[in-house]
Amino acid sequence: MSKSSTVTVREKPVERVRTVSGGVTIHSETIVIDTDQRVELVDLTNTIMELVKRFKLSEGLISIWSMHTTCTLLINEFQTALLTDIKRFLEQMVARDADYMHNDPQHSDCDRQNADSHLRAMLLGHSLSLQISGGEVVLGQWQRILMAELDGPRARSLRVQIIGIG
Amino acid sequence: MSKSSTVTVREKPVERVRTVSGGVTIHSETIVIDTDQRVELVDLTNTIMELVKRFKLSEGLISIWSMHTTCTLLINEFQTALLTDIKRFLEQMVARDADYMHNDPQHSDCDRQNADSHLRAMLLGHSLSLQISGGEVVLGQWQRILMAELDGPRARSLRVQIIGIG
């Protein structure tokens, strides 16, 4: 188990200033990620970087959207130690077994007992909009695109949309 | 009072892959939502879905922006039980009556005593950017677009911008 964080490396560094004009291309597709645990952090960075390179749009935006209420997207470092801290923090901030109405059959027809997942998701958010410049995603050296599974294991659908100029 | 969550249904399901190119149209407008309580969750999903359909852009993005510091936007399930859990959680995480400088006339000229609203808003965020595909908003089955009023009742202005290809 490495003590280090994964480093994000573009093929070429981001240029300081870039301006382009023209018509745009918009490409969308659905990707599916399988998770193994109830709470799990999955590193999507390489998947997203490759998808962006494949479309050969020089400048633009990429939106990543979780199609689920209890599966979220965030930016952070990807390091085993930190991932453990994040999971502990989520458990501490939103208790798994508090007295939630959403988990009470008298008030809710949901049988997943996942009120904690919904509350944790509310704090993390369901989408990211990243920039594309020079044909690659704009990310800092330690930034990784993470999916936070909050009620797995499950197959999770993400919708990815790229909008930009070629 | 229903035990069920509202289901989001598009006219047609999202296609797995979509690509379009061309000039774009950008449409913006302001909508106003009246709230009835100090803390209230309002389901905007149908309003936003209808607004998007009206503009007949096939692929693109919709940005929803709260014009206020103490009124936020988020994605979650819309179920009476869960809404109660969310409100309780916000109260528990950010106390209404702690010793805030923003509520102290010696340090602040704000007379709303709403430091808690500002702190809760910071955790939830003031905007959402959703995808449009096949002429409709991209949302999962249980995802609803919610406005969280954190210092009502008030009339709240939201700015909606659609950018896309027809």
Next chain:
Amino acid sequence: MSKSSTVTVREKPVERVRTVSGGVTIHSETIVIDTDQRVELVDLTNTIMELVKRFKLSEGLISIWSMHTTCTLLINEFQTALLTDIKRFLEQMVARDADYMHNDPQHSDCDRQNADSHLRAMLLGHSLSLQISGGEVVLGQWQRILMAELDGPRARSLRVQIIGIG
């Protein structure tokens, strides 16, 4: 030290409805912000408003992206009293000195002891996407664009991308 919050004033108010069509221009550049404290809130509003005006795009979006894991972006009021409340709240919600694996040399090669910064960043988020209408950023009267330094003092790079129609 003022008791008042900074007011955001556009040259012209946002028009209720705006629609434009055509080719787009995408402009990106990196800006650097120096911070002085470990935890600090910096008001970027004027910088961003001037940058948008300089590009003379009538309608569109501006994305602001922090290139760092422990430096975030958010919307809130800019008032000395409230900034103090925000900093206290972050300290209370995520303890500086808890028993984090990321701060333990047995598990982590990071020597910054900044697990708290990573967890706080996760709650605040690393980017904002704002609307441009009538050639200016769309913001409510009390909304300010804030950068939250969570592990300073440091020089922080932000990537700004404007996409719109002139």
